[in-house]
Amino acid sequence: MAEVLFFLAGIGAIAGAIGVVAVRNPFYSVLALVCHLLSxxxxxxxxxxxxxAAAQVVVxxxxxxxxxxxxxxxxxxxxxxxxARPGRGLRPVAALFGAVLFVELCIATLGSxxxxxxxxxxxxxxxxxxxxxxxxxxxxxxxxxxEVASFLLLIAAVGAVVLARRRGxxxxxxxxxxxxxxxxxxxxxxxxxxxxxxxRSGTARHEALPASxxxxxxxxxxxxx
Amino acid sequence: MDIGWYLVVSAMIFTIGAxxxxxxxxxxxxxLCLELMLNAGNLALIAFARxxxxxxxxxxxxxxxxxxxxxxxxxxxxxxxxxxxxxPIDVDEMRELQG
Numbered sequence: 001m002a003e004v005l006f007f008l009a010g011i012g013a014i015a016g017a018i019g020v021v022a023v024r025n026p027f028y029s030v031l032a033l034v035c036h037l038l039s040x041x042x043x044x045x046x047x048x049x050x051x052x053a054a055a056q057v058v059v060x061x062x063x064x065x066x067x068x069x070x071x072x073x074x075x076x077x078x079x080x081x082x083x084a085r086p087g088r089g090l091r092p093v094a095a096l097f098g099a100v101l102f103v104e105l106c107i108a109t110l111g112s113x114x115x116x117x118x119x120x121x122x123x124x125x126x127x128x129x130x131x132x133x134x135x136x137x138x139x140x141x142x143x144x145x146x147e148v149a150s151f152l153l154l155i156a157a158v159g160a161v162v163l164a165r166r167r168g169x170x171x172x173x174x175x176x177x178x179x180x181x182x183x184x185x186x187x188x189x190x191x192x193x194x195x196x197x198x199x200r201s202g203t204a205r206h207e208a209l210p211a212s213x214x215x216x217x218x219x220x221x222x223x224x225x
Numbered sequence: 226m227d228i229g230w231y232l233v234v235s236a237m238i239f240t241i242g243a244x245x246x247x248x249x250x251x252x253x254x255x256x257l258c259l260e261l262m263l264n265a266g267n268l269a270l271i272a273f274a275r276x277x278x279x280x281x282x283x284x285x286x287x288x289x290x291x292x293x294x295x296x297x298x299x300x301x302x303x304x305x306x307x308x309x310x311x312x313p314i315d316v317d318e319m320r321e322l323q324g
Binding site for chain 1: 230
């Protein structure tokens with residue numbers, strides 16, 4: 001039973017990994033990575049790492065992949081021609097490098113003379129890999145790495161906000177592009193993101209549609225200035 | 226299953242990720258391939274934790290997941306900043322630091 005599950009999950013993980021590399025559209029790459037992560041969580045379960053498997057599914061396949069999907073949708077996820085342009089001869093070289101690396105890793109791990117590597121592992125104590133044990137280890141033996149990891153997450157969050165924030169308001173062309181039918185229905189100066197960032201509210205809209213919104217003359221003068 | 230098989234799967238995933246980092250040009254896919262390599266490392270860590278019956282390797286794997294989440298956040302922030310500045314989303318075009 002464990003063998004069947006291992007082969008199913010292993011084939012799923014490797015197929016997902018190949019899909020990430022080989023698929024042309026980045027959106028499908030993200031979906032292949034989700035498949036890979038779920039198979040990997042099954043492998044973790046086979047290795048009695050229950051908490052890590054649950055965290056893998058929730059944190060990786062849940063949160064991080066949603067972040068990826070958002071960014072792919074934002075950037076546009078244009079198709080990339082696989083190996084069309086520069087570096088024509090580099091693709092076989094990369095495949096060769098991968099094969100050499102695989103052989104080397106297999107030699108390094110399987111030939112390492114570890115006695116337990118051909119066994120199923122030692123007998124496990126009760127509650128191995130359970131949330132109780134992981135939590136106890138994190139709060140006693142590995143307390144310092146735990147705290148450092150929390151600081152690292154904080155720094156990464158602040159860094160991402162600083163990197164991705166909008167600099168210097170909204171340009172006029174960008175402002176023009178985002179009009180929709182909702183602009184006619186909603187009253188002026190009611191909390192769009194454009195108003196929050198640039199302090200400007202629907203300037204071009206008033207120029208384009210002067211008759212439809214005659215009750216807010218102050219804004220149009222505001223933006224003429 | 227023998228622990229060695231898990232290590233072989235881990236080596237294969239790491240290899241695929243490394244080949245992807247070398248061949249793909251979109252930074253989004255390069256980040257995804259980095260995730261593959263980190264996950265291969267996680268699988269090896271957890272396999273060794275099972276081999277020795279010691280849960281310290283699982284703590285290592287959790288810390289690696291934290292670092293991977295940070296790396297993804299900053300990397301995606303950089304990609305969004307590149308998109309905002311109308312730079313090409315292509316690692317071959319970004320060669321200003323190359324001298």
